[in-house]
Amino acid sequence: MNAKPKDPALFAEKTREIYRLYQWTPLLHTLGVHVVSLDEMTGIQALERLHPTLPMKPGLIERRGFEYIRHGTLSLIAGFDVAIGQLPVVSMGPTRGETDFASFDR
Numbered sequence: 001m002n003a004k005p006k007d008p009a010l011f012a013e014k015t016r017e018i019y020r021l022y023q024w025t026p027l028l029h030t031l032g033v034h035v036v037s038l039d040e041m042t043g044i045q046a047l048e049r050l051h052p053t054l055p056m057k058p059g060l061i062e063r064r065g066f067e068y069i070r071h072g073t074l075s076l077i078a079g080f081d082v083a084i085g086q087l088p089v090v091s092m093g094p095t096r097g098e099t100d101f102a103s104f105d106r
Helices: 008-030 098-102
Strands: 036-049 068-081 086-093
Touching: 068 098
Parallel strands: none
Antiparallel strands: 036 068, 068 086
16 A cells, blocks of 8 residues: 655655665675665465466467465565675565564674
8 A cells, every 4th residue: 555655755855865875885885884675575375286287289278277275375575785786685484573584684
């Protein structure tokens, strides 16, 4: 849900602050400071198809069954290193606690 910020001026200032940080990231990286942008996606369903996919045959398209087995949910946490443009650490597991976020500490 994209809600409007309560104070547009404060939102604009915070946005400029983040832009300035990203602008200085290459210099900070040379000084040993790492700027990491974290994002998480929770509640990803781990599914497995019950029946194998049937291959294409002349006159028929590939067919897949609609039934699947649930294996619970997972949480994905990714840390994007802004200076080098890579994902050095990705955490996928059943939890999203402080220990999961602590794995992003260099």
